[in-house]
Structure formats: structure tokens, C-alpha cells
Amino acid sequence: MTTPWEELLPGTRRALLHRIAVAQAEARVPSVVAAVAREGRMVWSGARSCVDGHAPDADTQYRIGSITKTFTAVLVLRLRDEGLLDLSDPLEKHLPGTGVGEVTVAQLLAHSAGLAAESPAPWWERTPGALRPELVDVLGERPVLHPTGRRHHYSNPGFTLLGSLIEAVRGASWEEALRREVLEPLSMDRTTARPVAPAADGWAVHPWADVMLPEPAVDLGLMAPAGQLWSTAADLCRFAGFLAEGDEKVLSAASVAELRTPAAAPETGEWDGLYGFGTQVIRQGGRTLVGHTGSLPGFVAGLWVSVEDGVAAVALANSTSGLAAGSLAAEVVGIVADAEPRIPAPWKPLTEVDQELLALTGPWYWGTQPVGLKLTADGGLELRPLRGGGRGSVFVAAADGGWTGLDGYYAGETLRVVRRPDGSVSHLDLGSFVFTRAPYEPGDAVPGGVDEAGWRGLGA
Structure with missing residues (x-):
């Protein structure tokens, strides 16, 4: 049950239903189901179907294809967080004998390992995984096509390797690890490796006639970590x-x-889309969306989250092509976020304040560039230019008494307060940059010193 402020307005619901109805009709797909989550909870779902009275709902399974990769990436980062591997580790350290050289775990996660996009023939998405019983059958004779780490080249075999890595390090099958470590804790009991009724059938729609052909739903075997999963709109809202x-x-x-x-x-030429670790990152409608798209014969899927807006959307359809489910999900996010902008939490003052930190706030100068230092609501520091463009970051306290940058140019850099022998503040040191209370004040710790004659006009 949703609380009143989570429910979508009637006009928003009408716009969403209209959008998916248009998508189903124009794309000529047997069925489409979409859902919206706001602040982590599903607040709307809708569907259209070519069979009267048999529209799917948010509990109907569809195959989600490469959205599976995001789940696989979650399992890899769990291993990293447990100290069982490092993302900079060569794959060979944990999974020897693959023949892919020194590609790292991070490069596999980001599709920058230089591996081929697909496994050798026959087309793996329409043939049983039993035809590829070993990793050598997935990788083929020439698994590496590009210099490692030099470019993004999407690779399904790369995520097969990550699945095998998980099994080697965890000592359990990819499917079992996924169920135990991700699906059950997130209450995603309708996300499975094989379809569980109610589940949609996959279809191919003829490009030039209104007729359909059933698509095979094969078990992908070793390729499962790249695209095996079935899920529902409701479960994917939880994952969002x-x-x-x-x-x-x-x-x-x-x-x-x-x-x-x-x-x-x-x-090259695709600067509106980037890739994280098992996630796609796109810009659409002025928003940053994170998630993944997916397709397998008979199905297309899309999942996007706007973290800033607190809105996520899922779109699922049972047709090999015709509907760009990722684009539809992105449009759904935009419809909701534009119609019903996120209501910010009320401002509240800090419950405690460090007076020494408070004394550091206000204007500082990097040379002649004015910047402002302020306390953040969570007790951190934020340094931003006061006019024009420039560098800035949010900082959190470090164990050694300094402050570590979290974002932007100063990510990972250390901000320190430098004091004079009497304990008063001399300046701020940020990665060797000096910030003083006044621009080039004589006597301040300005690298290179300050001209003794001081500031002057043009004719002086």
C-alpha cells in the first residue's frame, strides 16, 4: 500500500497509460508492461496486450536479457567488499587458463578488456548453452580483439568470465550465489533463471505483416551471467x-x-552514453539515468533510475524487436519527474556543530579566485567557486585529521588546515594548492611570495 504522497496524480497516470498504449500499438508488440517506482517503492504499473482481457501485470515474468549483467556486477563487488578479490586483479589470479591475458576484473565489469562482443557461432542467444560447455567454447580462438583498457567494447563473453570468476571464488554456482546473496535479501522472489508462471511467451513479429512466430527460450549455460534472468516489473522496481x-x-x-x-x-560519437560496472549511464532530457537495457530473442527490457529525482521506470515487452524498451523506460521516468518533481526534505539545522570547523567557513582565495567553504548537513565540508566556473568538491573527514575529496577534480585529494605556531589558521592546503583568507596578502603563506610593493594601478 502506498502513502498518499507516493501516489501519482490522475493526469500523470493517464499520460503514462497513453505512452505505453502508443508504444504497443506503433511498435506492434504482443504485450508491454511498465512500472514506476518513486523513492524505492512501486507507485504505478500499466500494461497493454494484443489479447483482450489478458494484459500482463507487474507480477508477470519477462526475460530481461542483459539487465542480468547488473546483477552479476553486484556479486563481483560483494566479493571485493569481502576482501576476496581486488578489482585491479588480473582475472588469471583467480581464474587461470582462460587465455585472455592480463585483463583485470574492473576491465571486464566496464567492457574495456578488449574482448570480442559475442561468442563464436552458432548464435548463442538462440541455441542451448550445452553447445558451449567450456569457457574455450565461449571465447573462441581469438577472444581479445582490442588493446586492453583502451576502449569500451561491449562483451557478452566478458560477463561469462565474471560468472565463472564468481563461481571459482565463492565456491557456489552463479545462480545459487545470486539467489542467496541478492534476490532473497531484496525480496525479489519473482526473479529466476528459468521462467515461472505467470510468464510471457517470446515472439517475433513479421516486419511487413501482422503475424507472429514463437521464439525459443533456451538455457544459456555458461553465458547465463550475461543474460539469463527472467523478472517482473515489480521485482525490477525493487532492484531500482x-x-x-x-x-x-x-x-x-x-x-x-x-x-x-x-x-x-x-x-566515438556516443558521448551521451557511458558505462560503469555492469551499468549503463545515459543523459536524456537533462537527466542522468543509470540502469541497463536488455534483449534476447522474443523479449526486450529496460530499467532506468534517476537518483536525483528519486524516480525509476521499467518497461518489458515480449517481441524480438520493434520496441526500444530502454527508450520507453527513459521516457516514463521523464513523464513522472517533469509532472511531479521531487519534493525536497525540509531544511533542518545541525544538531551539533564543531566551532573550529565553523570558524573555517566562508570565503577563501586560491590566488585571486574566490571560493566558499561551508559545512554540509552530514558534517562534511564543501568547497566551491564563488563566481564563474572552477574546481570544487565535497570532503569527508579522514582518520589522519585531514579531509578527503569525494568528487570532481579533488576526488581522493587531501584538504588540510595548516596552523601557525600560535595555533591560529594560516591557510588551507589542498593537494599542494594554497588557499588564503585574502588574495595575495603580504605575510601569508603564498608560494613564490608576494611583491613587497603590494597592489597597484596601471600607472604606478
């Missing part, structure tokens, strides 16, 4: 909430944020 905020039962908010962070440059 996890991608936005994390869940300590599965991954911390910081580790989930790492999943969402772009880790590889896009292909």
Missing part, C-alpha cells in the same frame, strides 16, 4: 530502489555508487 540507495544486506550505498560511476569512455 537498491541501485539508487544500496542496501546493507547486499551492498553499501558507497559500493552501489561505484557501480553507477562511469568507468569506461564510450565509443
Whole structure:
């Protein structure tokens, strides 16, 4: 049951139903189901079907294809957080004998390992995984096509390797690890490796006639970590909430944020889309959306989250092509976020304040560039330019008494308060940059010193 402020307005619901109705009719797909989550809870779902009276609902399973990759990435980061591997580790350290050289775990997660996009023939998405019983059958004779780490090149075999890595390190099958470590803690009991009724059948729709052909729903075997899963709109709304905020039962908010962070440059000409660790990151309608799209013969799927807006959307259809489910899900996010902007939490003053930190707030100068330092609501510090563009970051306290940058140019850099022998504040040191209370004040700790004659006019 949703609370009143979570329910969508009638006009928004009408716009959403209209959009998916148009999508089903124009794309000529047998059925489409979509859902919206706000602040981590499903607040709307709708469907259209070519069979009167048999529209799917948010509990109907569809195959979600490559959205599976995001789940696989979650399992890998769990291993990292437990100290069982490092993302910079070569795959060979944990899974020897693959023949892919020194590609790292991080490169596999970001599709920057240089591996081929697909496995050798026959087309793996329409043939049983039993035809590829070993990793060598998935990788083929020439698994690496590009220099490792140099470009983003989407690779399904790369996520097969990650699935095998999980099994080797965890000592359990990919499917069992996924069920135990992700699906059960997130209450995603309708997400499975094989269809469980009610589940949609997959279809191919003839491009030039209104007729259909059933598509095979094969078990992908070793390729399962790249695209095996079946899920529902309701379950994927739960997963969207996890991608936005994390869940300590599965991954911390910081580790989930790492999943969402772009880790590889896009292909040339595709700068509106980036890739994190098992997640796609796109810009649409002025928003940053994080999630993944998916397709397998008979099905297309899309899941996007706007963390800033607190809105997520899912779109699922049972047709091989015709409907861009990812684009539909992104449009649904935009409809809701534009019609019903997120209501911010009320401002509240700090419950405690460190007076020494408070004394540091206000204007500082990097050379002549004015910046402002302020306390954040969570007790951190934020440094931003006061006019024009420039560098800024949010900082959190470090164990050594300094402050560590979290974002922007100063991410990972250390901010320190430098004091004079009498204990008064001399300046701020940020990665060797000096910030003083006045611009080039004589006697301040300005690198290179300050001209003794001081400031002057043009004719002086």
C-alpha cells in the first residue's frame, strides 16, 4: 500500500497509460508492461496486450536479457567488499587458463578488456548453452580483439568470465550465489533463471505483416551471467530502489555508487552514453539515468533510475524487436519527474556543530579566485567557486585529521588546515594548492611570495 504522497496524480497516470498504449500499438508488440517506482517503492504499473482481457501485470515474468549483467556486477563487488578479490586483479589470479591475458576484473565489469562482443557461432542467444560447455567454447580462438583498457567494447563473453570468476571464488554456482546473496535479501522472489508462471511467451513479429512466430527460450549455460534472468516489473522496481540507495544486506550505498560511476569512455560519437560496472549511464532530457537495457530473442527490457529525482521506470515487452524498451523506460521516468518533481526534505539545522570547523567557513582565495567553504548537513565540508566556473568538491573527514575529496577534480585529494605556531589558521592546503583568507596578502603563506610593493594601478 502506498502513502498518499507516493501516489501519482490522475493526469500523470493517464499520460503514462497513453505512452505505453502508443508504444504497443506503433511498435506492434504482443504485450508491454511498465512500472514506476518513486523513492524505492512501486507507485504505478500499466500494461497493454494484443489479447483482450489478458494484459500482463507487474507480477508477470519477462526475460530481461542483459539487465542480468547488473546483477552479476553486484556479486563481483560483494566479493571485493569481502576482501576476496581486488578489482585491479588480473582475472588469471583467480581464474587461470582462460587465455585472455592480463585483463583485470574492473576491465571486464566496464567492457574495456578488449574482448570480442559475442561468442563464436552458432548464435548463442538462440541455441542451448550445452553447445558451449567450456569457457574455450565461449571465447573462441581469438577472444581479445582490442588493446586492453583502451576502449569500451561491449562483451557478452566478458560477463561469462565474471560468472565463472564468481563461481571459482565463492565456491557456489552463479545462480545459487545470486539467489542467496541478492534476490532473497531484496525480496525479489519473482526473479529466476528459468521462467515461472505467470510468464510471457517470446515472439517475433513479421516486419511487413501482422503475424507472429514463437521464439525459443533456451538455457544459456555458461553465458547465463550475461543474460539469463527472467523478472517482473515489480521485482525490477525493487532492484531500482537498491541501485539508487544500496542496501546493507547486499551492498553499501558507497559500493552501489561505484557501480553507477562511469568507468569506461564510450565509443566515438556516443558521448551521451557511458558505462560503469555492469551499468549503463545515459543523459536524456537533462537527466542522468543509470540502469541497463536488455534483449534476447522474443523479449526486450529496460530499467532506468534517476537518483536525483528519486524516480525509476521499467518497461518489458515480449517481441524480438520493434520496441526500444530502454527508450520507453527513459521516457516514463521523464513523464513522472517533469509532472511531479521531487519534493525536497525540509531544511533542518545541525544538531551539533564543531566551532573550529565553523570558524573555517566562508570565503577563501586560491590566488585571486574566490571560493566558499561551508559545512554540509552530514558534517562534511564543501568547497566551491564563488563566481564563474572552477574546481570544487565535497570532503569527508579522514582518520589522519585531514579531509578527503569525494568528487570532481579533488576526488581522493587531501584538504588540510595548516596552523601557525600560535595555533591560529594560516591557510588551507589542498593537494599542494594554497588557499588564503585574502588574495595575495603580504605575510601569508603564498608560494613564490608576494611583491613587497603590494597592489597597484596601471600607472604606478
